[in-house]
Amino acid sequence: MISIKYFGAVAEATKRPSENLELKSSSLEDVLKELHLKYNLKNIPVKLALNQEIINSTEGVQVKKNDELAVLPPFAGG
Template structure:
């Protein structure tokens, strides 16, 4: 399945890209993050939440179909 991974704020600064595409088999969020942390080691030291199709999820959430994944650093609205 194809995933679109979106990065925001200080996370986008660390990955030096706003988004990327990834081909991957069914996986949990934590398995996906393991892969992303190998590609972008700075993520190991950063605080972020994960959204799948605009909904926040826990790391044990399983991604079973094409989705938009977002790595969201601490919020700073207002």
């Protein structure tokens, strides 16, 4: 099981600030696909942080039990 935290527009779309998810796959790409299907997030650009480190590409990234995934809205510069 992994812990997922949602922020900003993503939290609004999911109607929750966080949840725990049973792993059906250890691939971060598969976890993201599952979340997109569950919450229809395809229209919301997101950044991801796995265990508090920003992930620039999901390709080849594996998640494991007790990992924490943060799904963040785009960052604004200024």
